[in-house]
Amino acid sequence: MSTAMLEPTVVANHQQVSGRGDAPRLEMLTPEFPEALTHPAKAEVRHLNFWYGSHQILKNVSLEIRERCVTALIGPSGCGKTTLLRCFNRMHDLYPGNRYDGEILLHPDRVNIVASHTDPIEMRMRIGMVFQKPNPYPKSIFENVAFGLRLRGVTGSELRDRVEWALRSAALWDETKDRLRDNALGLSGGQQQRLCIARALATMPEILLLDEPTSALDPIATARIEELIDELRGQLTIIIVTHNMAQAQRVADFTAFMYLGRLVEAGLTRDIFENAQEELTREYVLGRFG
Amino acid sequence: MDANAVQSADSPFGLRFQGAESNAGATLVRRARWADRAIAVILGAAAFLSVFVTGSIVWMLLTETVHFFQHVSVQEFFTSKEWTPLFANPRFGIAPLVVATGLTTLIALSVAIPLGTIIAIYLSEYASVRIREILKPTLELLSAVPTVVFGYFALLFVTPVLQKLWPSLGGFNMLSAGLVMGIMIIPYVSSLAEDAMHSVPMLLREGAYALGANKLTTAVRVVIPAALSGIGAAYVLAVSRAIGETMIVAVAAGMQPRMTFDPAEGAATLTAYIVQVCLGDAPHGSIAYRSIFAAGATLFVLNLGFNVIAHYLRRRFREEY
Numbered sequence: 001m002s003t004a005m006l007e008p009t010v011v012a013n014h015q016q017v018s019g020r021g022d023a024p025r026l027e028m029l030t031p032e033f034p035e036a037l038t039h040p041a042k043a044e045v046r047h048l049n050f051w052y053g054s055h056q057i058l059k060n061v062s063l064e065i066r067e068r069c070v071t072a073l074i075g076p077s078g079c080g081k082t083t084l085l086r087c088f089n090r091m092h093d094l095y096p097g098n099r100y101d102g103e104i105l106l107h108p109d110r111v112n113i114v115a116s117h118t119d120p121i122e123m124r125m126r127i128g129m130v131f132q133k134p135n136p137y138p139k140s141i142f143e144n145v146a147f148g149l150r151l152r153g154v155t156g157s158e159l160r161d162r163v164e165w166a167l168r169s170a171a172l173w174d175e176t177k178d179r180l181r182d183n184a185l186g187l188s189g190g191q192q193q194r195l196c197i198a199r200a201l202a203t204m205p206e207i208l209l210l211d212e213p214t215s216a217l218d219p220i221a222t223a224r225i226e227e228l229i230d231e232l233r234g235q236l237t238i239i240i241v242t243h244n245m246a247q248a249q250r251v252a253d254f255t256a257f258m259y260l261g262r263l264v265e266a267g268l269t270r271d272i273f274e275n276a277q278e279e280l281t282r283e284y285v286l287g288r289f290g
Numbered sequence: 291m292d293a294n295a296v297q298s299a300d301s302p303f304g305l306r307f308q309g310a311e312s313n314a315g316a317t318l319v320r321r322a323r324w325a326d327r328a329i330a331v332i333l334g335a336a337a338f339l340s341v342f343v344t345g346s347i348v349w350m351l352l353t354e355t356v357h358f359f360q361h362v363s364v365q366e367f368f369t370s371k372e373w374t375p376l377f378a379n380p381r382f383g384i385a386p387l388v389v390a391t392g393l394t395t396l397i398a399l400s401v402a403i404p405l406g407t408i409i410a411i412y413l414s415e416y417a418s419v420r421i422r423e424i425l426k427p428t429l430e431l432l433s434a435v436p437t438v439v440f441g442y443f444a445l446l447f448v449t450p451v452l453q454k455l456w457p458s459l460g461g462f463n464m465l466s467a468g469l470v471m472g473i474m475i476i477p478y479v480s481s482l483a484e485d486a487m488h489s490v491p492m493l494l495r496e497g498a499y500a501l502g503a504n505k506l507t508t509a510v511r512v513v514i515p516a517a518l519s520g521i522g523a524a525y526v527l528a529v530s531r532a533i534g535e536t537m538i539v540a541v542a543a544g545m546q547p548r549m550t551f552d553p554a555e556g557a558a559t560l561t562a563y564i565v566q567v568c569l570g571d572a573p574h575g576s577i578a579y580r581s582i583f584a585a586g587a588t589l590f591v592l593n594l595g596f597n598v599i600a601h602y603l604r605r606r607f608r609e610e611y
Binding site for chain 1: 499
């Protein structure tokens with residue numbers, strides 16, 4: 001019976017990047033059709049190019065991000081996966097010399113995130129981000145979570161409720177409820193990172209960007225963050241950049257493999273790791289380079 | 291000369307250490323060790339010399355102050371509202387000098403701290419790299435202007451301008467001395483505060499921007515709190531500079547000890563009084579001569595007090611990131 005579960009579903013397994021409309025038809029073909037494939041697109045990257053100065057970092061990247069699923073971006077260092085992630089909230093705008101070309105359409109209103117006339121602050125209001133290293137502000141735990149809410153004009157009891165909700169969602173409430181006024185820098189690294197996730201969750205973002213969120217953490221803290229991602233699946237659209245292929249396999253519904261600024265292959269995580277179409281992808285997931 | 295030395299003379303690279311057990315090698319090793327010790331002694335002497343000089347100054351200040359208080363009661367010193375050591379019937383109340391010092395310092399800080407902080411925010415958060423690289427050294431040039439020039443600027447330019455707006459303003463007044471002193475201090479504040487803000491990691495700013503904050507919110511709510519201890523250090527330096535500043539107040543606020551809280555009047559500060567006595571011919575050992583040490587000791591205690599408070603505040607509010 002285990003063979004039945006492992007048997008590759010040859011017809012359905014390779015989800016075409018552009019094949020938005022294919023999902024319902026494929027569903028009919030396999031009894032094990034992943035529920036994730038029924039989710040509509042939340043964002044579509046279309047022919048995205050990105051430059052810093054004269055250096056082109058992203059080359060004609062196209063990728064679909066499905067709603068309420070976890071999408072992992074993998075690839076060797078310098079492949080552009082973090083750069084791609086940071087396009088989603090226009091983080092590159094903070095530094096001189098950035099240039100975007102192409103589209104990232106954010107559904108449902110299909111606004112092009114990287115268009116020059118799109119306000120980066122508006123996009124950041126809708127898309128949250130957690131960074132590689134925990135970066136709580138040198139303020140109290142409460143104020144850290146409240147920061148984004150205050151920016152959105154939330155005050156009083158609603159503010160308190162939403163801070164509590166965010167800390168509960170980030171599985172941090174029980175550890176911090178008695179010391180909300182303490183400085184956040186007194187928390188452990190793993191707690192700090194969950195605080196940063198709570199800070200992002202508090203604003204109820206449409207997409208949560210995670211940039212190697214566990215690379216600075218120990219294995220136990222990493223496991224807790226991964227559990228958290230698993231709990232958020234189905235409620236929130238998550239894009240995670242990771243160096244750790246085992247992590248991608250554990251947490252991601254979809255995986256996109258990037259190499260030298262190009263998107264090589266994207267699809268269901270299980271297909272990318274077990275049945276990749278591209279030789280390069282197979283070599284990478286087997287650990288032959290990277 | 292032994293064989294080893296001869297051999298090394300032949301070697302083009304002077305590989306003389308090859309025989310470390312031989313006499314020549316051992317001598318060189320010993321010599322190197324001695325050189326190290328000698329350097330340590332010389333460097334240490336330089337460090338101790340400066341401590342010694344500082345200690346001597348404090349010692350001299352204290353002994354002369356003790357002599358002063360053998361002639362003047364402590365009560366008189368702290369409670370009298372007159373400071374007239376050079377009069378036939380001298381009074382020794384330090385209050386007028388302390389008040390004048392405090393008032394000019396407050397005026398200076400009310401200029402230097404807001405402007406210096408605003409400039410620091412602009413340079414650190416808003417200015418492009420090129421503008422910062424031009425503007426920051428230019429501002430720092432301001433502190434290369436001799437303070438006596440600032441003093442005459444206050445006396446001969448700022449006071450006449452202010453008198454047009456405020457005709458009752460005295461020729462010597464604490465207002466223009468304080469304002470110009472504030473301008474002099476701006477680069478100290480802006481430069482140090484900018485350094486502190488600049489060293490706040492970009493990651494912290496990115497965290498704020500990622501939540502949708504704009505530049506001002508990021509600067510005020512994240513960068514400044516994170517740089518608070520450095521900014522505080524900049525403010526303390528500004529206070530110390532203002533309390534200890536001599537030429538500007540001596541030139542522009544006059545040398546008349548006067549108990550007044552009105553910035554439109556002139557009054558001698560602690561430093562201005564010391565200058566006045568040093569320029570005059572108070573005989574060595576006289577009570578007038580010793581009074582400058584009492585004033586100097588007061589200045590020393592004020593500055594020390596500020597530094598202690600600042601040290602405490604820095605530890606109390608130290609921000610890590």
